Amino acid sequence: MISRKQFIGGTAFAAGLAAIPRVLRGQGTEAGTSQPPSAQSYHFDERDQPVWTKAPLAPGLPGKDYQPTVTLNGSTLPFRIVDGVKVFHLTCEEVDHVFIPATPNNQELRAFCWGFNGQVHGPTIECVEGDRVRIYVTNQLQESTSIHWHGLIVPSGMDGVGGLSQKTIKPGETFKYEFTIWQQGTFMYHSHDDEMTQMQMGMIGMLIVHPREPKTPPPDRDYVYILSEWKIVPGTRRPDPSEMTDFNVLTLNARAFPGTAPMLAKLGDRVRIRIGNLSSMDHHPMHIHGHSMRVVATDGGPIQESAQWNEVSVLVQVGATRDVEFVANNPGDWAFHCHMFHHVMNQMGHGLPNVIGINPGKLDQKVRTFMPGYMTMGQDGMGDMGDMGMKIPPNSVPMVGAPGPYDYITMGGLYTNIKVRADLGDLKPENGQDFLYGGWYENPPGTQAALASDDELRRDLGESAPKAKRV
Numbered sequence: 521m522i523s524r525k526q527f528i529g530g531t532a533f534a535a536g537l538a539a540i541p542r543v544l545r546g547q548g549t550e551a552g553t554s555q556p557p558s559a560q561s562y563h564f565d566e567r568d569q570p571v572w573t574k575a576p577l578a579p580g581l582p583g584k585d586y587q588p589t590v591t592l593n594g595s596t597l598p599f600r601i602v603d604g605v606k607v608f609h610l611t612c613e614e615v616d617h618v619f620i621p622a623t624p625n626n627q628e629l630r631a632f633c634w635g636f637n638g639q640v641h642g643p644t645i646e647c648v649e650g651d652r653v654r655i656y657v658t659n660q661l662q663e664s665t666s667i668h669w670h671g672l673i674v675p676s677g678m679d680g681v682g683g684l685s686q687k688t689i690k691p692g693e694t695f696k697y698e699f700t701i702w703q704q705g706t707f708m709y710h711s712h713d714d715e716m717t718q719m720q721m722g723m724i725g726m727l728i729v730h731p732r733e734p735k736t737p738p739p740d741r742d743y744v745y746i747l748s749e750w751k752i753v754p755g756t757r758r759p760d761p762s763e764m765t766d767f768n769v770l771t772l773n774a775r776a777f778p779g780t781a782p783m784l785a786k787l788g789d790r791v792r793i794r795i796g797n798l799s800s801m802d803h804h805p806m807h808i809h810g811h812s813m814r815v816v817a818t819d820g821g822p823i824q825e826s827a828q829w830n831e832v833s834v835l836v837q838v839g840a841t842r843d844v845e846f847v848a849n850n851p852g853d854w855a856f857h858c859h860m861f862h863h864v865m866n867q868m869g870h871g872l873p874n875v876i877g878i879n880p881g882k883l884d885q886k887v888r889t890f891m892p893g894y895m896t897m898g899q900d901g902m903g904d905m906g907d908m909g910m911k912i913p914p915n916s917v918p919m920v921g922a923p924g925p926y927d928y929i930t931m932g933g934l935y936t937n938i939k940v941r942a943d944l945g946d947l948k949p950e951n952g953q954d955f956l957y958g959g960w961y962e963n964p965p966g967t968q969a970a971l972a973s974d975d976e977l978r979r980d981l982g983e984s985a986p987k988a989k990r991v
């Protein structure tokens with residue numbers, strides 16, 4: 521037996537390229553996925569060139585070669601075709617971005633962020649396996665930038681790491697990236713220069729590559745989400761890019777609930793949700809109600825059917841994407857949200873003393889003698905804080921929620937709804953702006969939790985049953 525060190529130090533040099541382990545070079549096989557090493561193929565041959573070396577095919581067209589995805593509260597980047605190449609143009613610029621539009625229940629939350637083509641985050645780039653793409657990047661910021669194609673296997677000089685792969689793009693300059701994509705799945709793009717500032721200011725986006733010859737029919741609904749997190753001090757108009765841990769606006773496609781448009785599905789639709797996470801510091805377990813999801817792909821490529829798994833909370837870690845699918849067989853209005861409690865609330869939740877369970881008695885009255893307007897909050901829980909009509913600082917929103925069909929929904933941040941209906945009428949998901957789109961599901965009689973009657977309580981819980989509450 522020779523050790524790994526001896527192998528690398530001696531034998532590998534002697535054998536030259538032939539000794540590069542297969543695990544390092546499997547990218548040339550299928551869809552960019554790595555293959556496990558096998559005894560007889562432990563050498564490098566020309567079939568194992570990186571995928572970008574393969575000759576391109578004719579540009580794949582929407583409606584013909586793929587079913588376009590939908591980026592709710594966002595958009596898809598248009599392209600033109602020049603001599604068989606798909607040409608895209610991204611402009612990096614400051615954007616006055618709305619995180620939550622004003623409703624009768626909340627004021628608007630907006631901030632000057634950095635994004636692409638007038639929006640935050642950047643529009644979704646959509647292409648097809650085998651496409652040759654040329655992406656122009658114009659920098660209209662006050663500092664240099666560079667764009668990285670996250671998960672794509674491209675020539676080293678096209679990888680977009682400022683200083684390493686290329687000269688940075690100075691203010692006013694336009695750079696050209698060009699490569700052939702021979703992968704399929706859900707990828708991302710983002711700034712790779714002054715990363716902390718630029719990504720925390722919004723310079724991220726999704727990049728979808730459809731299979732050239734799909735093994736399964738396309739899903740009926742194909743939604744794209746990018747998750748991120750921000751620090752916007754209430755009353756200010758710019759995210760704080762130097763924040764390292766304490767984020768207070770958590771977003772799906774740069775919207776926080778109640779500013780998130782719902783996903784829509786017709787009963788029986790196969791729904792795919794592609795989720796990418798470019799939050800600064802947090803992984804997000806994205807949880808679905810009413811259904812379980814099959815994890816069908818990662819940013820490493822599709823997962824073969826026998827290896828896919830089901831779960832109701834899919835962990836999307838920072839820097840990763842996950843594609844999940846489910847059949848919408850359960851009509852209703854369902855929650856889809858991060859399961860970290862502090863990721864489903866908005867600003868205002870920080871710096872509060874823990875007073876839960878305390879009876880303030882005459883405390884408020886006494887404190888008001890020297891601090892007019894003082895109010896003890898949170899002693900009964902925080903669910904009422906959204907609708908108690910408190911005066912809040914400008915450019916901030918209630919910590920949680922919005923009025924739902926029956927009561928107040930005490931969620932914010934990384935929360936949206938999936939509305940599954942037998943008949944969607946004229947509803948089109950891409951027309952939704954906020955949580956109200958599509959109205960609310962009416963639960964059929966006998967299928968909804970409700971106040972128990974005295975008869976029911978006595979029948980099922982016996983003589984010691986509590987009395988039904990009469991309001």
Ligand SMILES: [Cu+2]
Pocket residue numbers: 802803804805858859860863934
């Ligand atoms: Cu989360």
